[in-house]
Amino acid sequence: MTQAFDIVIVGAGMVGAALATGLGREGLSVAMIDRASAPPFNPEATPDIRVSALSVGSERYLDSLGAWARILDKRATPYRRLAVWDETPHPLSNLVPRRLTEVTFDAVDLGAPHLGHIVENSVTQQALWQAAEAEPGVTILAGSGVASVSQDENQATVTLEDGQTLSARLVIGADGAQSRIRDMAGIGVTRDQYGQQAMVISVRYRGAVEDITWQGFYPSGPRAFLPLHSAGETFPGxxxxxxxxxxxxxxxxxxxxxxxxxxxxEIQSAFPKDLPVLTHIDARASFPIARQHARHYFAGRMVLAGDAAHTINPLAGQGVNLGFQDAQSLQAMIREALRADGDPASPHWLARYEQERRPANRRMMMTMDLFYHLFSNRIPPVHLLRNLGLGTARALPFARNRVARYAMGIDDQLPAILRQLTERLPGLGQL
Incomplete structure (x- = not known):
């Protein structure tokens, strides 16, 4: 027997669960499919090694879904300052002392209580699952993946690996960078593998919870610090x-x-001197870094969101924030499609979704590439240029704060000079 829904969402990670909740709140019947169940939360457990820097814009969106309060009830660490500087050892460094080129974005300067929160991915995902479960129109089908999808002019039919079949007017692929829905839709990708990889290390340090997240840039890549919560009474101080x-x-x-x-x-020796004294390493993991962009965001009754549509260099932790922006945009376009002609897979509105999100995602991709190429080399003129650039940013607080407002999700547009730079970078046309 085939179960009928308005929307089927494949992938119950942060973006997929947000979409399920939002569309459920629109009064639609939604099935959310994932092989895995929501990760459990244990307040006594050590932190999840996977964390994200959620922007103020993402916080507002999560609050509208009823998930933000659930996150705060679990664990979330606000950061009020974000600092970046160049750590490249080179004789030219003596010409420009670090104190003149270190750029700090401060919530006080923006009239905001904070710049964002560092949150464990499992905490965000579980809060969103709880919000989705609270919506009567949302059905969560965990424990089985998608075996096939077929579509005609009226509907899509999804067959699960356990034999269940579902029908829907629209299938949303929110199933990550290796999206099977993208493959089933016949949508190709452009992909560029970076020479770097990233290693994430969960640690304890001596001291109170910090309110700053920072990145020191080296030719081999940045080294970053993201504060989390207190270690509690078990590890006082x-x-x-x-x-x-x-x-x-x-x-x-x-x-x-x-x-x-x-x-x-090795960490205490290689990281900037700003790193507190470490007392314990809890977990470590590494992963390759790639920039990837789907050639199209939709095909027939199948549409992509989040990492299924795009992945970026994680320099500024913007990946999940871009995914949440996709979710908000797609939810709005589906609402408009239903009002206009009753079909959530209307090509006109799905094209509007792609026209809105592709340029925004592409700009963020190219901005991260600009930082990557500018900082990941030892060429003396470039080294001096980037230090002068950081010094200029320090000296021009208005421009600096415009960048911060964009990253926080307060402003929708990059400052004009950054837009011009990213538009001139090679490879833009292929994204």
Whole structure:
């Protein structure tokens, strides 16, 4: 027997669960499919190694879904400052002291209580599952993947691996960078693999919870600090943090081979002096970095959102925020399609969704590439240029704050000079 829904969402991660909740709140019947169940939350457990920097714009969206309060009830760490600087060791560094080129974005300057929150991905996902479960129109089907999708002019039919069949007027692929829905829709991708990989390390450090997240840029890639919550009464005077170390695959393979004591010594030596004294390494993981963009966002009655449509260099932690922006846009377009002609897969409105999101996602991709290419080299003129650029940003708080407002999701547009730079970068036409 085939179960009928308005929308089928494949992928119950953060973006898929947000879409299910939002569309359920629009009064639609929604099936959300995933092989896995929502990750459990244990307040006594150590932090999830996967964390995201949720922007103020994402917080507003999650609040509209009824998920933000659930996140705050679990664990979320506000950060009020974000700092970046160049750590490249080179004789030219003496010409421009770090204090003149370090750029700090401060919530006080923006009249905001904070710039965002660092939240464990499992916490965000579980809060969104709880919000989705609270919607009568949302059905969660966990434990089975999608075996096939067929579509005609009236509907799509989804067959699950366990034999269940579902019909819907629209299928949304929110199933990540290796999206099967994208493949089933016949949508290709452009992909560029970076020379770097990223290693994420969950640590405890001596000191109170910090309110700053920072990145020091090296030719091999940035090294970043993201504050998490207090370690509690079990480890008095200590706090949790997530570290990110970008480097060559060979260097990260060496780091992964070290025991915790040796790795801790390596981190304290290689990270900027701003890193607090570490006391414990809890977990570590590494992953390759690639820029990927779907050639189209929809085909017939199948449409993509989040990492299924695009992945970017994670330098500024904007990936999930872009995914939430996709979700908001797609939800709005589906609502308009239903009002206009009753079909959520209307090509006119799905094209509007792509026209709205592709340029915005592309701009963020190219902005991250601009940072990647500008900082990941030792060429003296470029080294001096980037230090002068950071110094200029420090000296021009208005422009600096415009960038911060864009990253926070307060402003929809990049400052004009950054838009011009990203539009001139090679490869833009292929994205």
């Amino acid at each position: 200590e706090s949790w943090a997530s570290l990110v170390w970008y480097d060559s695959p060979e260097q990260l393979a060496h780091l992964k081979s070290l025991d915790d004591e040796a790795l801790m010594a």
